[in-house]
Amino acid sequence: MTVKQISVFLENRAGRLWELCDVLGKNGINMRALSIGEAADFGIVRMIVNEPDKANTILKGAGFTVAETDVLAVEIPDVPGGLAKVLGALKDKGVNIEYAYAFVARSGDKAIVSMRVDTQADAETVLEVAGFKVLSADDVYNL
Amino acid sequence: MFWDEKNEAMSRDEMQVLQLSRLQATLDRAYSKIPFYKKKFDDAGVKPAEIKTLNDLKSVPFTTKNDLRDNYPFGMFAEPLDDIVRVHASSGTTGQVTVVGYTATDIDTWAELVTRCIVLSGGTKKDIIQVAYGYGLFTGGLGLHYGGEKLGAMVIPMSGGNTKRQIQVMKDFGSTILCCTPSYALYMGEVAAEMGIDFKQLNLKAGIFGAEPWSESMRQEIEAKLNLKAYDIYGLSEVIGPGVANECEVQQGLHVFEDHFIPEVIDPDSGEVLGPGEQGELVITTITKEATPVIRYRTKDVTSLNFEPCACGRTHARMQRVFGRSDDMLIIRGVNVFPSQIEEILMSVEGTEPHYQIIVDRQKALDEVEIQVEVAADIFSDEIKRLAQLSGLIEQEIREDLGIGAKVTLVEPKTIQRSEGKAKRLVDKRDLAG
Incomplete structure (x- = not known):
């Protein structure tokens, strides 16, 4: 169960992130999660958005460099040490995390973390065996 | 002060007689000994015997850098390899070098010409000459070296780089003349300041600077910082190396040694010969060189010629400081670079045709190169380390292939300025004209 993440290349200059968000907003795309690496x-x-394919088309049309990447969205208990538990399960199985970031939205009393790992399928199994819920694309887009 | 007053101050009439006889001999030799020239002349319907005046030279076809490259390595030699005592080489558009040869006589002629340059720059046998041009296939180092020795001066063969040691030697040995690229001279000024060495305490009196374009304002800056008089030297390896022309103390243009070279200025588009004072591409014919004579060689350097007598007493024509290039070649810290070479590297690294722009600036005296590369979808990765690897790899290839350091900046698509659909490949912010 993977979730489509939209990645966009942005030059480091004032207003550029606004332009990105503005074009998405005007086209009715809603963000579920966002992270910026610089x-x-x-x-x-x-970012994770409600309609990734549409967002991809819109952004490309607006001249952005866009890539789609599969990531995992994992529900974690919203308590101290919640994320550590998830990461512990992955660490024990030798799964390496390329990057991770938290969702803006919540799932009931749970927080959600989006992560990109080196071995996507393994990680999903590892997490489920360890008792965590890996969210489906539909779960996430319709949060 | 003359090194060879008879030849440097001969009347224009005498000069023209000398030039014509040497030109005719050169054309005969080139035609009979170099198949390339025979074919070129035959194709153009020109016979050396038909060149009866200097004015007839304009009917002779041009020679280009490509011609030299096509005849790599020794196809342009008019003498058997047995009689060649030295080769030098320079880089070309595709990384293929062009080779020039020297007989023992050529080496002696060259030394003689560089000696003139040093004397024009105020040098005498009492001087201590620090040669900080690179030694090797590049003609700069050995060219100045032999000229300095022929003059009877003391030569310090430092070659380029190792700047702190250069300055230490300059101080300890009491160097009086510094020979290097102008940008390196300015850089030395900065390093010396960091070392706490004041040029007023040193013995330098003159600098012989060349191998890259520089401006009048840069001359003033060098003279102020290094406390010396800066002279412009001109030459190119295809012709002989440094020693084609040099400024005298009047510093209103560089005297072209017309007893060895015939300079012309042409319209780079039509090939038509332009009159005195008109700006165009410099074309040079060697008339004494044995091993690799070049006939109407297109230098791609833009200048103009002044045939008025000079206050220094020399009659040799003066070329203005080189204004720029008639092609897109860049000279970065003395290294010749064509944008096409950078494009090839980008293509080999990225696997597709890149949109890029080369921005050259002169920061803190040294040329800085930035290459902006648009990140197209097919090279985009959502992992920063991959993109960083990509720009790092491009920087590494440029350093290894071209010998220059460049900073690669990734930019968004369509951000590089395009004119008529074509991206502007080069932005040169260096003030070379001022």
Whole structure:
């Protein structure tokens, strides 16, 4: 169960992130999660949105460089040490995390974390065996 | 002060007689000994015997850098390899070098010409000459070296780099003349300041700077910082190396040694010869070189010629400081770079045709190169480390292939300025004209 993440290359200059969000907002795309990774001259915005394919088309049409990547969305107990438990399960099985970020939305009393790992299928099994809920794409887009 | 007053100050009439006889001999030799020239002349319907005046030279076809490259390595030699005592080489558009050869006589001629350059720059046998041009296939180092020795001066063969040691030697040995690229001279000024060495305490009196374009304002900056008089030297390996032309103390243009080279300025598009004072591409014919004579060689350097007598007493024509290039070649810290070479590297790294822009600037005296590359969808990765690896790999390839350091910046698609659909490949922010 993977969730489509939309990644966008942005130059590091004032107003550029606004332009990205503005075009999505005007086209009725709702964000579920957002993270920004930055290097010296550029940043990569990663996000989970309600309609990833539509967002991809819109952004490409607006001249952005866009990529789609599969990520895992995992429900975690919203208590101290909640994320640590998830990560512990992955660590024990040698799954490496490339990056991770939290959702804006919540699922009941649970928080949600989006993560990109090196071995996606393994990680999903590991997490489920360890008792965590890996959310489906529909779960996430319709939060 | 002359090194060779008879030849440097001969009347224009005498000069033209000398040039014509040497030109005719050169054309005969090139035609009979170099198949490339025979074919070129035959194709153009030109016979060396038909060149009866200097004015007839304009009917002779041009020679280009591509011609030299096509005849790599030794196809342009007019003498058997047995009689060649030295080769030098320079880089070309595709990384393929062009090779020039020297007979023992050529080496002696070259040394003689560089000696003139040093004397024009105020040098005498009492001087201590620090040669900080690179030694090797590049003509700069050995060219100045032999000229300095022929003059009877003391030569310090430092070659380029190792800047702190250069300055230490300059101080300890009491160097009086510094030879290097102008940008390196300015860089030395900065390093010396960091070392706490004041040029007023040193013995430098003159600098012989060339191998890259520089401006009048840069001359003033060098003279102020290094406390010396800065002279412009001109040459290119295809012709002989440094020693084609040099400024005298009047510093209103560089005297082209017309007893060895015939300079012309042409319209780079039509090939038509332009008159005195008109700006165009410099074309040079060697008239004394044995091993690799070049006939109407297109230098791609843009300048103009002044045939008025000079206050220094020399009659040799003066070329204006080189204004720029008639092609897109860049000279970065003395290294010749064509945008096409950078494009090839980008293509080999990315696997597709990139949109890029090369921005050259001169920060803190040294040329800085930034290459902006648009991130197209097929090279985009959502992992920062992959993108960082990509730009790092491009920087590494450029350093290894071209020998220059460049900073690669990834930018968004369509952000590089395009004119008529074509991206502007080069932005040169260096003030080379001022």
